[in-house]
Amino acid sequence: MGxxxxxxxxxxxxxAADRTRSTPAYLPERWIAATVTRPRWLLDLVQAGAGDAxxxxxxxxxxxxxxxxxxxxxxxxxxxxxxxxxxLADRLTKLLKAHQDLYAGKRPVKNS
Known part of the structure; x- marks a missing residue:
């Protein structure tokens, strides 16, 4: 069946791995990982600029x-x-494509 x-x-x-800037030098680095299992969480992460932004x-x-x-x-x-x-499919596609450069790692990363 097809x-x-x-x-x-x-x-x-x-x-890429990200880390918090606020970790004191004498403590081990705190790594951030996220797995999205609910559609709303993906939207929240996108709107919050998770990761590089x-x-x-x-x-x-x-x-x-x-x-x-x-x-x-x-x-x-x-x-x-x-x-x-x-x-829903149209809106989700539009949202994800609007942030395509960020997802692909092409948008400049600001590490000031």
């Missing part, structure tokens, strides 16, 4: 190439004609 999916490629997502974090190293991937917005093809599903 898959009945509609999909849209978002672009590349790159990862967050004022209390800084890049701790180069990109980790093994973690780079290409995310997709995927819906059931039968459901994508429903207004509410189409609206």
């Amino acid at each position: 898959l009945n999916l509609a999909s849209r490629l978002i672009g590349d997502v790159a990862y 967050e004022p209390d974090t800084e890049r701790a190293g180069d990109e980790i190439p093994e973690l780079r991937h290409r995310p997709w917005v995927v819906t059931n093809n039968d459901d994508c004609v429903r207004h509410e599903i189409r609206t």
Whole structure:
């Protein structure tokens, strides 16, 4: 049985380690990790500028190439004609593509 999916490629997502700026020099570094399991949390992270854009974090190293991937917005093809599903997919795609350079690690990192 074939898959009945509609999909849209978002672009590349790159990862690098970040750390808090506020860790005193005599303490071990505090590393930040996040796994998003709820759609609302993804929106919250995007709006907050998680990672490079967050004022209390800084890049701790180069990109980790093994973690780079290409995310997709995927819906059931039968459901994508429903207004509410189409609206959600359109808005999510627009939001993610608006921040594509940041996700791909292309936007300048401010480590002042």
